[in-house]
Amino acid sequence: MVSETVPSQCQHSEFGLIARYFTPSPPGPDAGVALGVGDDCTLLVPAVGRQLAVSVDTSVAGVHYPEDAPADAVGHRALAVSLSDLAAMGARARWCLMALTLAEADEAWLEGFSRGFRALAEVSGAALVGGDVTRGATAIGVTVMGEVAFDAALTRHGGRPGDLIAVTGALGGGAGGLALWQRGERDLAHPLLVRYLRPQPRLAAGEALVGLASAAIDVSDGLLADLGHVLERSGVGASLDPEALPLADGLVEALGEEGARQAALTGGDDYELLVTLPAEHFEEARARLAALGLPLTLIGHLEAEPGLRGVAAPGSAGWQHFLAEGAEGEGGQA
Incomplete structure (x- = not known):
């Protein structure tokens, strides 16, 4: 954990910032942490008979979230988008690492950011076990590690013709929340702003779907774009019923009927799970998620013939950083 010292009015060194804001309580005996924060590496102990699932995401101010977003929401969101990848694999969250780059060390911002990050880490079971703090343009890199038998x-390549297509929760909330924020809405209790600023990674749902779903992906770049990844990896086509899409609360009121439907299809930042599963598994899957208080909605089915039917093909492959155009999503413009 060696990096350039971050200057601040309070003369905090990198190590002082880590000690104050990002050093958790000593891990318990079941945390799988042989050596945590404070050394060159952390030493982890995966459970016997489990595979490690590892993913990393970077959140950049003004690209992935608004520069004026509340600090605690930024902390929550930075971790949530990475945890969502574990959820899509059906993995149980265990540990996380964070690399934080800041232009300056603002104590009030750091206090809020660390509070939001650590609160979600505690709830999700992802212990913060190391990281880095350095000076530069604000960016947050989060690596998450989970375990799965x-x-x-769950992968993207298991879908088969005849499998049903379903989504957890509701769609379009991320895009709707971003649209409201750009219009000047600052009521942080608004359901769409909650969906955009504080997405909930569907970790419990992902675990519940293991053994039932044939393929899965999290909806970060938009339903059509992410479904396209599953179709490509599985070598199948699909037919969707756009009227079946579950719309986020307040979305129609904010964007109108057509705008809401478009947000559900192509808007990103929902972090729901898109899954395919054999028809005989659907009712059990829905019951398992209902026990978690989460709906599972049938929106289509896979077909042998390549291509997408029932809706217009997406105009792009979702947000891509090095192309001029793209759908708002995990990398969507804030």
């Missing part, structure tokens, strides 16, 4: 992980 051997040969049980």
Whole structure:
């Protein structure tokens, strides 16, 4: 954990910032942490018979979230978008690392950011076990690690013709919340702003779907774009019923009927799970998620013929950083 010292009015060194804001309580005996924050590396102990699932995401101010977003929401969101990848694999969250780059060390911002990050880390079971703090343009890199039983992980390539397509929760809230924020809405209790600023990674749902779903992906770049990844990896086509899409609360009121439907199809930042599963597994899957207080909605089915039917093909492959155009999503413009 060595990096350039971050200057601040309070003369905090990098190590002082880590000690004050990002050093958790000593891990318990079941945390799987042999050595945590404070050394060159952390030493982790995966459970016997489990595979490690590892993912990393970077959040950049003004690109992935608004520069004036509340600090605690930024902390929550930075971790949530990475945890969502674990959810899509059906993995249980265990540990996380964070690399934080700041232009300056603002104590009030750091206090809020660390509070939001650590609150979600505690709830999700992802212990913060190391990281880095340095000076530069504000960016947050979060690596998450989870565990899943051997040969049980959900992937993008397991879909088969005849499988049903379903989504957890509701869609369009991320895009709707971003649109409201850009219009000047600052009521942080608004359901769309909650969906955009504080997305909830569907970790419990992902675990519940292991053994039932044939393929899965989290909806970060938009439903059509992410479904396209599953279709490509699985070598199948699909038919969707756009009228079946579950719309986020307040979305129609904010964007109108047509705008809401478009947000659900192509808007990003929802972090719901898109899954395919054999028809005989659907009712059990829905019951398992209902026990978690989360709906599972049938929106289509896979077909042998390549391509997408029932809706217009997406105009792009979702947000891509090095192309001039793209759908708002995990990398969507804030």
